[in-house]
Amino acid sequence: MFADYTWAELGSIFAMQGFAGLILFSVLLLMALGLAIIFGQMGVINMAHGEFMILGAYITYLTSNLFSTYLPDLFGIYFFIAMIFAFIGTFLLGSLVEWTLIRHLYKRPLDTLLATWGLSLILQQLYRTVFGPREVGVTLPDWMMGSYAVSDSIEIPVNGMIVMVITLVITIGVFLFLQKSRRGKQSRAVVLNRAMAGAVGIDTARVDRFTFALGCGIAGIAGATFTMIGSTGPTSGQLYIVDTFLVVVFGGAASLLGTIASAFSISQAQSIMEFFMSGSMAKVLTLLTVIVILMLRPQGLFSLKVRR
């Protein structure tokens, strides 16, 4: 298939394709980070993760309308403010959901699947009632669209670069939070041994609520970011949920490093195969590979050694 092309053309296509793989990596990782905290750390199977992301996207939409109506001069930077709003909004909703629903189910992790699935349906219908069943168009500042021409034939999408930077910042933030901060250490302690953590004076209920809300907040940031590359509608969250769980489960539920490694390997496999065969076939092969590896290694790529 490459016989008709010059080396220069092939070189630039491979450079762009490599970049496409990196963008996909960032997207998968950003989707999965929030869930890695909620599912990986807390063991809650959060089927409403996609809907939290879409809440972030809708908040971005509202912020963009707000800025274009009242503060048109600042429209160029509204996106970053929208991200903060998205985080706060989803964080608050997350706390509320944890308090009303999730905290009653810590002893019954499988039931969280049903409860959060119900929640996802409720949220979808709520979005449909409030924002209408149609997708909304989120207007982005001009500088965030378009591409950056590295050379005559290599063009790098600007929004892809922004997604990568955001993902990098959030990942480092989450990593530092879990490893270094007091709250992060407490939340890991609660996950490992709830009774013991309580006994040494950690307020487990508060830690749980904070951890769950944080995972939701990160989902909100992811949702805000994805308005650059995807659609914003009541059911758009469903587009992400399968990939999100795939990444987290494949990586080994409790390991952040595993999530990163898993997002990287899935995205690279997917984007390389997509280039050489059709999109559906690439997806089939990626999923098959993941299934085979999970059959051989049910605990995922990375797993903590815990005495059960």
Place this chain on the structure above:
Amino acid sequence: MKKEISSSRLGTTRRTLLKGLAALPAAMVLASSSYAADVNTTGLAVTDDTVKVGILHSITGTMAISETGSVQAEKLAIQQINDMGGVLGRKIEYIQEDGASDWPTFAEKSKKLLVNDKVAAVFGCWTSASRKAALPVFEQYNGMLFYPTFYEGLEQSPNVIYTGQEATQQILKGIDWAKETKGAKKFFLLGSDYIWPRTSNKIARKHIEKLGLKVVGEEYYPLGHTQFNSVINKIKLKKPDVIFTTVVGGSNVAFYKQLKAAGIDLTKEKPLVLTLSVTEDEILGIGGENVDGLYASMKYFQSLPNDNNKKFVAEFKKMWGEKSVIGDVTQAAYLGPWIWKAAVEKAGSFDVDAIKKTLPGIELTTAPEGYVKVHPNHHLWSKSRIGHAKADGTFDVVYESKDLIEPNPFPKGYQ
């Protein structure tokens, strides 16, 4: 219920008899009214002054995004018909059911509308999957379905009127136009992975090769796919003159945003992007600035300059708000009640078997898209048009076929 209305027209003996048959549905009792019986011999929900019809679309679930417009158009048509005095002197009452984007639900609700409610006609279904699920029910209970969506063809039922275009009507002229007006030689076919894009691309490929042109790529992505960077790179490598797309739903938004981000400016037409699946409805979600310069091949655009359409757009906006937009399928859904009305009046009866005889040949001169006519194969004769999208989310019509295109759901040589 409304026994009084009909009993006044009944003899005493028959009334006694009817009391004994109280278990029969009320509709059956009404049907025996001598006046209503003239226009309804099969026990449909028709009284002296009303007739019931069904509206069956998804108002919840993933498809609600697309089907809302169709519901609005059907309600508008019904209201306008009622304002003009109804059908055969009877006001239309509609019973709306929700298909909930779930195909078995469409079958179940169809049965409910036909068997329990005895509706005279149903306006509904959107995806081919929902139509295929409901079709056996309509054939078994002899109902009449008016189906609005452009679709892949390969179907013809005596119990369905297809008011959208079948694939050849939508595709062939579009490709001819790209060849003749734009000098296109190389095509890249891209679609979502299900029956409509695959059948459409099969027809497109056959036609492109018949014209002596070349297909340089054909790709499908799962429904809901959101990452198109790889295929965009592939397109850049193959350098087609035309990207011919049948991507649907949320994927569309991702595709056009990423196309723009990858530096492919649609207004430069290098390559030109020709779509079958982006109407004014979809542009709301994609954002007009992301599809500025896109070409779409379909039969209707909101900006069509004829008088019928101007009136239709004005009344649609009056009923559903200034911000509402009208896409191809919405207009096709609007035709359903009008075609049904014309067929019923020509037959002088609401009976499904009677209107089956009168439907072929029914003409509408007041259709927003212009003149349409029902073909004996239950599809519509209609024109093909090409629209050029602008940043404000509307299309300029840049091409219109001279004649009506004959519907051909089973195209020979294209399968």
